[in-house]
Amino acid sequence: MTTKLAKTALRNISRNKRRSILSGTAIGVSAMAIVFLFSIIGGMTEDMAFNLKTYYTGEVRIRNIDYDKYERYNPLHLTVDWESVKDLLVDIEDIDKFVPRISFPANLYIEGSNFGAMGVGANFSLEAGFQDLDGSLKSGRLPEKGKNEMIMGAVLARDLKLNIGDKVTVMSTTAARGTNAITLKIVGLFSFPVGALNSKYFWLPLDRAQYFLRMNGGVQEVLIKVKEGVDPKKAAASISSVITNNTGKTLDIRSWEELSTSYGLMKMADMIYNFIAMFFFLLGSTVIINTTMMVIFERMREIGTLGAMGMHGKELVRLFFFEGTFISMIGAAVGVATGIAITLYVGKVGLDFTDAISGMDFEVSSILYPKLSIGKTIFVYFYSVIIAAGATLIPSKKAAKIEPVEALRYV
């Protein structure tokens, strides 16, 4: 019986093609939009994770145990002993790569005026293995160890009207709370995917930064990438015990997910987007509720006939419910397919957010590549079908309440 009802329902879809297409389209458009939206979120989350791991915290970050407590005072004296830590890290199985860094606020003194910027002291030969430095370097070359050289964010250089070959005097507060200045020559311009890094930062050799900031061979932080398949959180714990056992010192060693608030927010946003998706689907479903209602009125005499022939209310409900469900399934399938197509296309071209997020301090790249998640996409399909089918149940239930006598008299 159910198969007969399903077959009839399937044919009923074509009875009023335009209306069925309308319902299907409403559901399809919402499914498409959600697939695309989820892909953008997916791309954004992945991108943010990549940027955090590469530029901000690594997968595991090592700092002096007291650094975070005094972070707002720029406590450069709270260092990590790079030389001793380095030797320990090399022998830890879970670790793939690691780099030392020193970030510090600085003033650039140019033609009598001061401009705020951020300096990063880095070991460029280690960085080359840690991130795609060559890809990020737009022109010039990398600074050499021991030389007073820097590379500068392309946007910052443009803003300050500086170019390769120019010399810039940098002033900052040292670890000993004194003021110091150093003149660095720009040897290259870089452009990282994250806009904020290009408009504020310049990078110099680690040894020059250590010397300039009077850090006594210490570094502010060590960023670590773990081997594939290793859980950063577990790695952080094991690194911590190795260091404590060997040096007797405790350092602040945490995984990136523990460190980043924005990534946590991103994950929470994910949940919120599920609700937004539901809202979209409910909106799309109002159309199918309406059309099902119309269909029931239109086929009133048929309902009366079937009722007189001995069809139960429940079976009549199923007839309309199946019809709505089939329309939802088809609409959602087409919508999801379109969403996938759009995502794949935009995923190649990229979405340029440069203007929208310029000046925002957000660890997301200016050009975003939507990332399709198969799991999410399948979820969107069933999610939309279930909500739309559930919605058709509302008007379909009306069919059970109709008395055959009245339905037969209906014109």
Added chain:
Amino acid sequence: MINVKDVERNYQTGETVVKALRGVNLDIGKGEFMSIAGPSGSGKTTLLNLIGCIDKMDAGEISIKDEAVSKMKKKEKTNFRRKYLGFIFQTYNLIPVLTAYENVAFVLSLLNVNEKEIELRTMAILKEVGLEGMEHRRPGKLSGGQQQRVAIARALIKNPEIVLADEPTANLDSNTGKEILELMKRMNKKHQTTFIFSTHDQMVMDYADRLVILHDGQIVSDEKR
């Protein structure tokens, strides 16, 4: 087999009450070929609906196969109709998306008859009503007379005790109407199915073995011929 006793049916429309049936008494035996005639508004449809278990009476009782209709619950009535009653409508009322074959076979699916038997019986009845070769046409591709033949096949396929037909020929020209009546009569004789049909057409009344005439909700004449 059908016993109608003191049946009354009133319709309330706003302030006024229309007494559509006022004390109808009727005994109908198995295999009768009976017509209910009378002018418009005399209560023919109302009486057929009550016998057909799709309407509620206000007083009196109808029993069919010794079952009191007024005592049945909605679900029981539906099951009762499913098993024992067949309907033929003035406007045929076929399901437009189903073929002639499927329109008829549907009834047996409701009774959980197996596929094999459904096929045999459906093909047989369609042949009997003269639709051989048109099994796979949808109603839209059939003439009014052919559609009513499908409807007759649909009503008869389950070998019901009673077939109720409200003005079955009113939408057909007189020749086609005659063919339909002859078909109904042939089926009545062959399967011993009780037929009750309403009409206000003299030609149709002439086919009946028994003619009941309603006037203002009351039976004014009841004759066997």
